Structures are given as C-alpha cells and as structure tokens.
Amino acid sequence: MYKIVRKRVLNPTVTMMDIDAPLVAAKALAGQFIILRVNDDSERIPLTVAGYDRVKGTVRIIFQVVGESTMSLNDKQEGDFICDFVGPLGRPTETAGIKKVCIVGGGVGCAIALPVAQRFKELGAEVHSIIGFRNKDLVILEDEFKACSDKLTIVTDDGSYGTKGVVTMPLKQDIESGERYDLVMAIGPVIMMKFVVETTRPYNIPTTVSMNPIMIDGTGMCGGCRLTVGGKTKFACVDGPDFNGFEVDFDEAMLRSTMYADFEKREREEYCNLFKKEVR
Ligand SMILES: Cc1cc2nc3c(=O)[nH]c(=O)nc-3n(C[C@H](O)[C@H](O)[C@H](O)COP(=O)(O)OP(=O)(O)OC[C@H]3O[C@@H](n4cnc5c(N)ncnc54)[C@H](O)[C@@H]3O)c2cc1C
Ligand code: FES
Numbered sequence: 001m002y003k004i005v006r007k008r009v010l011n012p013t014v015t016m017m018d019i020d021a022p023l024v025a026a027k028a029l030a031g032q033f034i035i036l037r038v039n040d041d042s043e044r045i046p047l048t049v050a051g052y053d054r055v056k057g058t059v060r061i062i063f064q065v066v067g068e069s070t071m072s073l074n075d076k077q078e079g080d081f082i083c084d085f086v087g088p089l090g091r092p093t094e095t096a097g098i099k100k101v102c103i104v105g106g107g108v109g110c111a112i113a114l115p116v117a118q119r120f121k122e123l124g125a126e127v128h129s130i131i132g133f134r135n136k137d138l139v140i141l142e143d144e145f146k147a148c149s150d151k152l153t154i155v156t157d158d159g160s161y162g163t164k165g166v167v168t169m170p171l172k173q174d175i176e177s178g179e180r181y182d183l184v185m186a187i188g189p190v191i192m193m194k195f196v197v198e199t200t201r202p203y204n205i206p207t208t209v210s211m212n213p214i215m216i217d218g219t220g221m222c223g224g225c226r227l228t229v230g231g232k233t234k235f236a237c238v239d240g241p242d243f244n245g246f247e248v249d250f251d252e253a254m255l256r257s258t259m260y261a262d263f264e265k266r267e268r269e270e271y272c273n274l275f276k277k278e279v280r
Contacts, residue, residue, distance in 0.1 A: 001081040001082070001083065002019050002020060002021050002036075002081060002082045002083075002084075002085040003019070003020040003079070003080075003081055004017050004018070004019060004020075004076055004077070004078055004079065004080050004081070004082065005018050005019070005020050005056075005058055005078065006018040006058075006078060007076075007077060007078045010062065010140040010141070011137060011138050011139070011140055012137065012138075013064050013065050013066075013138075014062060014063070014064050014065070014108055014111070014138075014140055015062070015063060015065065015073075015074050016050070016060060016061070016062045016111075017060070017061050017062075017063075017073075017076075018053075018058040018059070018060050019058060019059050019060075019061065019082060019085055020057060020058055021034075021057065021058065021059045021085045021087075022057030024049075024052075024059050024085065024086075024087045024088055025052045025053060025054050025056075025057045025058055025059050026054055026057070027088055028049045028052045028059060028087065028088040029049075029088065029092035029093075029119070030049075030092060030093050030095075030115040030116045030118065030119035031048075031090065031091065031092045031093030031115075031116060031119075031210070031241070031242055032048075032049050032087065032088035032089060032090045032091070032092055033046045033047060033048045033049060033087060033088070033089050033090050033218075033241065034046070034047060034048075034049060034059065034061070034085055034086060034087030034088065034089065035047075035084075035086045035087065035089060035215065035218045036061075036073075036082055036083075036084055036085045036086070037082070037083045037084040038069060038072045038073045038076070038082055038083060039072065039083050040083045042069060042072065042083065043068075043069055044084070044215075044216060044217075044218070045069045045070070045073075046089070046212075046215045046218060046237075047061045047062075047063050048061070048062075048111065048112040048115075048210075049061070049087065049088055049115065050062040050111045050112070050114060050115055051114070051115055051118075059085070059087075062108065062111030062140075062141075063108070063111075064107070064108040086218070089218045089219070089237060090218075090236075090237060090238070090240060090241050091238075091239070091240065091241075091242065093116050093119065093185070093208070093210075093242055094208070094242065095119060095120060095123055095125075097182070098120060098123075098125050098182045098183050099124075099125055099126065099182055100125060100126040100128075100179075100180065100181050100182050100183075101117075101120050101125050101126070101127055101128070101181060101182060101183045101184070101185060102128045102129070102130065102171065102174065102179070102181045102183075102184045102185070103116060103117045103120070103127060103128070103129045103130070103149075103185050103187075104129075104130045104131075104132075104167050104171060104184060104185065104186045104187070104188070104192075104196050105129070105130070105131045105132070105145075105167075105187050105188055106131075106132045106133075106167060106186075106187070106188025106189055106192040107132070107133060107134070107138065107188055107189060108140075108188075109187040109188030109189065109192070109210075110131050110133075110140055110141050110145070110187075110188075111140070111141065112187045112210055113129070113131070113185070113187040113188075113210075114141050114144055114145060114148075116185060116187070116210075117129050117145065117148045117149060118144075118148045121148040121149075126150050127148060127149045127150055127151075128149060128150060128151040128152075128153075128174065128179065128181070129145050129148075129149040129151070129152050129153070130152075130153045130155065130167050130170050130171055130174075131145055131152070131153075131154055131155075131167070132154075132155045132156070132157075132166060132167040132188070132192070133154075133155075133156050133157075133161070134156065134157045134158070135156050135157065135158050135160045135161070136156060136160035136161035137160075139154065139156070139161055139162075142154065153170045155167055155169065155170060166192075166195075167188075167192060167196065168195050168196060168198075168199045171184070171196065171199050171200075172199050175199075175200070175203050175205065181205050182206065183205070183206050183207070183208060184196065184200050184205050184206070184207045184208075185207075185208045185209075185210075185242075186207060186208070186209050186210075186245060187209070187210040190211075190212075190250055190253050190254050190257065191250075191254065193209040193210075193211075193245060193248075193250065194250035194254075196209070196245070197209065197245035197246060197248070197250075200245075201246060206244075207244070207245035207246060208242050208243065208244065208245060209242070209243055209245040209248060210240070210241045210242050211227055211236045211240050211241050211242075211243055211248065211253065212236070212241065213225040213226070213227060213236050213253060213256060213257060214256070214257065215236065215237050217237070218237045219237065219238065220235045220237060220238035220239075223235065225237045226256075227240075227243070227248065227249065227252070227253055228248075228249040228252055229243050229244070229247045229248050229249070230244070230247035231247075
C-alpha cells in the first residue's frame with residue numbers, strides 16, 4: 001500500500017498528489033510513468049512521474065479527473081493509501097546534446113511537460129516553454145514553469161489569460177523570428193501534438209512527442225498501447241512514451257483512443273450514481 005502524503009487541488013479538474021514510494025522515487029527520471037490501482041478491485045491506469053524527491057522517497061503525480069479511476073483517486077485524501085503503484089516505466093526523455101529546447105505543453109499535458117523542462121534546465125540547456133489552456137481557470141503550474149524556463153509564453157483559447165490563441169501560434173512566431181531550437185518537445189492532447197509537428201516540419205526542427213495511448217500492463221505484453229511510428233508497430237509503454245513526431249501516425253492514434261468511449265462513459269456514470277446514492 002502506498003500512502004498519499006500530500007494532496008493539492010490545482011484547478012477544478014486537476015489534482016496533485018505526492019505518494020510515498022521510495023523504490024520508484026529512487027529510480028524515476030523525467031519522461032517516465034507509473035501504473036497505479038486505486039483499490040484492489042480497480043483498473044490499472046498510467047500516470048506520468050510529475051516529480052520525485054529521492055530523499056523523502058516520494059513521487060509526484062498530477063492527474064485530470066476524467067473518469068471512474070481518476071474520480072476514485074481524487075476521492076482519496078492525505079493519509080489514505082493507494083493499492084498499487086508500479087514504476088518507473090517507459091524510457092526517460094532523451095536529453096543528450098540539446099542546448100536549446102522549446103517545451104510545448106497543453107492542458108494537463110503540462111504536468112508531464114514540467115519535469116522534462118526542469119530536467120533540461122538542470123542539464124544547462126536554454127529552455128523556452130509555451131503552455132496552453134482553454135481558459136484562465138484551468139491554468140496550472142505557472143510558477144513552476146517560470147522557475148525553470150528562460151522564456152515562458154502562456155496562451156488561452158479564449159484570451160482570458162496570457163495571449164489569446166493556441167500553442168502553435170507563438171511557436172511559429174518564435175521560429176520565424178530566428179529562435180534556433182535543437183529540439184521541440186510537445187506534450188498534450190494528440191491533436192495538439194499533431195499540429196505542433198506540422199508547425200515544425202517545414203523548418204525541419206527535430207520534434208519529440210509524448211504519446212498517451214490506452215495502456216493495460218505497461219510492460220510490452222498486451223499490445224494495447226500500440227502505435228504506428230515510421231511505418232512500424234511500436235508499443236508506447238516500452239518503446240516510448242516519447243517518439244519522433246515526424247514519424248507518428250496521429251490519425252490512427254486518435255482513432256484508437258476513442259475505441260472504449262462508450263464503455264468509459266457508462267463506467268463514469270455508474271461511479272457518479274453510486275456516489276450520489278452513498279451521500280444521500
Ligand atoms: C504514459 C501515460 C501517461 C499519462 N500521464 C497522465 C498524467 O500525468 N496525468 C493525467 O491526467 N493523465 C495521464 N494519462 C492519461 C490517464 O492514464 C487517463 O486519463 C486515465 O487512465 C483515465 O482513467 P479514468 O478511468 O479516470 O477515465 P476513463 O473514463 O476510463 O477514460 C478517459 C480517457 O482516458 C484515457 N484512458 C482511459 N484508460 C486509460 C488507460 N488505461 N491508459 C491510458 N489512457 C487511458 C482514454 O483516452 C479515455 O478516453 C497518461 C496516459 C499514459 C498512457
Ligand atoms: S500497455 Fe500493454 S503493451 Fe503497452
């Protein structure tokens with residue numbers, strides 16, 4: 001059992017937790033993820049290692065409350081326990097030789113982007129971050145990004161905070177104004193990553209994307225997380241989650257991610273109904 005040592009609500013749908021998991025904390029690196037089960041009858045869900053403290057032995061997760069599993073995780077409080085917490089899984093983000101990087105994060109993807117930005121900063125790279133949200137109320141981790149970025153641009157779809165627009169607008173402006181990035185790293189909704197890749201492709205700027213397909217075992221055995229990358233089948237859990245964005249078949253990934261939409265909707269509704277019954 002893994003104790004929740006800290007819980008903080010970042011916005012109405014995004015929560016941060018620090019979990020007591022010394023063995024995971026000892027080895028985790030930016031770009032990796034864990035798989036947890038909230039209770040012993042829960043499904044396994046992957047969440048990115050959003051931070052770690054090797055001295056305290058804690059691992060930080062930041063999650064958006066979207067369905068049954070994340071709702072039940074969010075119902076846990078400081079001092080409560082999570083049943084399973086396995087990791088670190090996946091390959092860490094490649095950082096070798098990168099002197100100037102642009103990190104592009106969208107929505108809760110910013111939770112995954114933050115440790116990557118922090119890692120590049122630690123290694124001495126110049127870090128530019130562009131983070132995008134639907135509106136002001138959903139902005140998360142602004143101070144943390146400020147602390148690790150040489151330049152931070154915030155955009156919101158409706159212009160209620162930062163610049164009005166989507167993340168590809170400042171990215172294109174920066175590239176056209178002469179910023180020479182060794183790498184652009186995009187982390188967020190698949191559609192956003194697809195458009196970041198279409199923005200950088202004409203300039204041939206190496207672009208890495210962090211893919212988040214449905215995962216089950218997280219060890220390369222079930223095939224649930226398969227993607228087509230460079231015309232070959234890859235498993236995001238063991239070959240990724242980072243991939244060369246120019247090679248990813250985004251349309252197939254988007255199609256596969258909606259495969260269980262009806263089932264997920266039913267589970268979410270059942271969980272909400274159960275909760276309503278319990279509080280009555
Ligand atoms: C490597 C990886 C890292 C991730 N990191 C984060 C993170 O740091 N923060 C965060 O908020 N989310 C992250 N996700 C997504 C997160 O796993 C899903 O939001 C979560 O599983 C939803 O479960 P649910 O029961 O609450 O929602 P559901 O209603 O079951 O599903 C909502 C949506 O979540 C996705 N999803 C559902 N089950 C899975 C699964 N087993 N594996 C992957 N995606 C699933 C589907 O796209 C689905 O449409 C990550 C996914 C992957 C693959
Ligand atoms: S989650 Fe099963 S192969 Fe990747």
